[in-house]
Amino acid sequence: MKNLKSIVLLLALIIKVEAFANFINAKVKVTGITCSMCSNSVNKALSSLTFVDKIEVDLEKAIFTISFKPNQTVNIDEIKNKIEGAGFSVGELIADFKFENVSITNDFHYQFQNSTYHFVNVKNQKLNDIVAVKFVDKGLTSTKEFKKYTTLTTFKCIKTGTTEACCNSNTKQRIYHITI
């Protein structure tokens, strides 16, 4: 009985630790930007996202480093939508993600906060601590990069960004494609 309690406690702890795994920040390169007024529009739009804590902007390179509030669900698509709403596009999005002992293989589908993250073109490895992951979905990277990654996996979900027959899932949901 005591053992069972310990196991439950331990499980709860693991789950809790797992829940703490999170996005820390994202570096977004915005393309099409020509002026500081444009960067300001993007900055204001991104600031309105509830999960955004603060934003640092490299105006010269048009790179926005977005820090996220801890324990809040980060929605990468909303970042993309805000940038597109301001009139620009995402050229590259690299996020720092804190992993807690996650073993990955190529094409591994990682479930996290109601979304699935599909590792593309990666080696088998165990992820611990902060890892920079690059998003390779359409609209989250350059068209050239997106096309390149579609050839690096046989999974069809990379083309649509949602669950396909390849994903062994009955529900249609967003699948982000990331690489390391």
Next chain:
Amino acid sequence: MKLIVVTFFALCIAQNTKAQELYPNSEPASINPKNTLGIRLMNEAYVTKDITRSWHGAMFMYGVNSKFMISAMFTTSNHHYKFLPANFIQKDTNNVEYVPNNNTTTQKYNYAFEAINLGFRYRFLNKDGDHKHFRMALYGNGVYAFQPHDEAETTLMGDNKGIGGGIISTALINKLAISFTGGIIKPFAYTQNQMAINYGNAYNYSLSFGYLIYPFKYKNFNQTNINLYAEFLGKSYDAMSITNNRKDVVLQNNKAYDNGNYIEFRPAIQFIVKSNLRIDCSTSLPILNKSYIRNYPLYLLNIQYYIFL
């Protein structure tokens, strides 16, 4: 004149310039950011032998989504008489003189509310790259104007009732921001009693170049940006005709009623303060023929501000 053009381009080439597309005298294919209200106060002035004529407009722009924006502009000026002038005397085909204005008191060019202009812009093509982009947009305007206009050259900036639309292409390649606009204006007739002025169509086109000259390197949002622009605006318009009681009126030989075309050069300097307040100063000089509805040089001052909703 040539000196200004040469100096402008020499300055742009000499500096370590970047492209800019916030054109003071035309619109780029890019649109107002989503959920953002842009407010632009526009002012134009030129001197005639009697008075200084000025025109003022307040434009409100709103980005509905990433591709579609709407705008509303309200204008006032001292460009118009309240009625057509008493000397606007024409004869109809029966050689009967028609005086459109029986009011014998001398009219003055007082300031009056001119027009409401509602518009949209739809960006249908967008190709963004690293420090480059190519965009195309369609635009359209509908104007309700309240003041009489007795010249063949028409505008949708307050002079005429009517509709207009066109296509804009803007390309940004490293240091060059270039934009081309081609549009058509279809004015509606102005009527006073039984008389109607029927204006011909007008075709407007523009070619714009823009450069950032300061700062050399962007560091923060508080740096004032200075941009230089060279814009070439052209217009060609058809002749107007007048009917009285639906009968054609024989027009006096007056250049104001004839068709015409012209191209203006509009150099401009722009200051962007704290990445939001935009101040445009420009002038207009004729390079091919002249506009019939204004004197040169024309001075323009625009102030624009974004409110992020």
